[in-house]
Every structure is written in C-alpha cells, then in structure tokens.
Amino acid sequence: MNIFALLKKGCLYILFFILLLNDTSLNQFVKLPVMLAHFTEHRQRDSQIGFIQFLAMHYWGTDLNDNDNDRDAQLPYKKVDIHSIDHPVIPTIRPVIEKHLVLSSVVVQPVFNNDLLPQPALGSLFRPPKIAV
Template sequence: MTVETTSLDQFLKLPVLFEHFKEHQERDPKVSLLEFLAMHYWGQDLDDNDNARDNQLPFKKVNINIHQVLIVRFSAVPQIIAAEQIIPRTFIAYKDQYHPDPDLTSPFRPPCA
C-alpha cells in the first residue's frame, strides 16, 4: 500500500504543524495548542499573511484519489473468436456507379425546362 493514495500522507505533515505552532507562539506567547488548532481548523484564521504556510498544514488540503475496480462475473466462459472468422474473405470490386452524378448534386445547376 502506498502512502500517496491514502490520507496517511497527511500525517507526514505533522512536523509542519508543530513548527507553525512555534511560529505563532513567537508572535504571541499566550497562544495555546488548542487555540492554535481552533484558529486554523475550526474557526476564522487571523489575517497574518501566512496563508501559504497555513495551506501546508496537515488536512488543510486533502487530495482525494479514487480507484474504481470493475469485477465482472461471467455465467459462461467467454469464447475468443479467431480473426479469420470475422473478416469476410470476399471483396466487392469498386464500381463507379456508386457515386452520384456531380451535375445532379451541384447547387449551381442550370434551371430545368
């Protein structure tokens, strides 16, 4: 199982969460971890011009990968038909009679009397 196809890759971003929490504590030492989480996940984030950094946090942007598998059960074993049975062996010769007269199909033709 690969990590990229599940949401488990978001857990690899946890160090970014703690680093960003330290950055917020440097600005305001009173910010607790719960307030930080509430600010970034459950409430309105401060307009502190760090949206690019906020989007690097885990579970901010989750990539959803869907893999669909189609399983078909046959009631009978499918038979493979040889190509020789499908392609006709007789060929129709090209005849000019199949093409209409260009004078009859032309939009610019003389009036009929």
C-alpha cells in the same frame, strides 16, 4: 524462517505502506512537523496561545490576518488531494484451471448484427461505384 521469506514479507510491508500513503489521505501525517513548526511560530508571536486554540484558529474558526496564508496552506488536512485510486493486480503464480460443465451437445450461439462495426468494403479506397437512382 527462510531469509527469502523474510525479505519477501518485508518488501510486501513496504509496498503496502507506499500504496497506503499514496491512495489515502494518510500522507497528510507527513506534514505534522510543519504543523508543529507553525505552532512554534505562533507561540513566538503570542506566548498565551495554546495548541487547541491554534487548531481552532486554523481549522474550525477564522484565521487571523497575519499574512501567512501560504504557510497555513501547508498544514496537514488543509487541502487533501487524492489524484487517483489505483489497485495493483499481482498475477498468481499457479495457473487457474476452469472446468466447464457441458449440459448438451448442441450449443446455440446468437448471431449479432451490429451496425456500428465498420465494413471493410466501404472503408476501402477501391470500392464499387454507387448507382444513382
């Protein structure tokens, strides 16, 4: 396989991974080490707590009043923010050729009269005087 093809494929995988982490809530998996560190903090306070009890306390039940709300807010999936949904468009290298089928030689185009379009004569500084009626 060509080295450039491998490089292009690797760049596409990296770009896909970055877009996946940015546009979905999968970036919360990056916070897993914070959850494990917070679990060890709870284990130091109470050696009888298990991991399922830790999850139940922080996600499914009421948390203890242990003054670590800032640390609890750093846990994954406690607060999920997806700020934007962007879909990049990569233009094609090959031009797209469209062929139109002409059914008749006479083409009727409707004339649109839009009152919302500005009229240059009325927006001009020098405009004709108004006649008072």
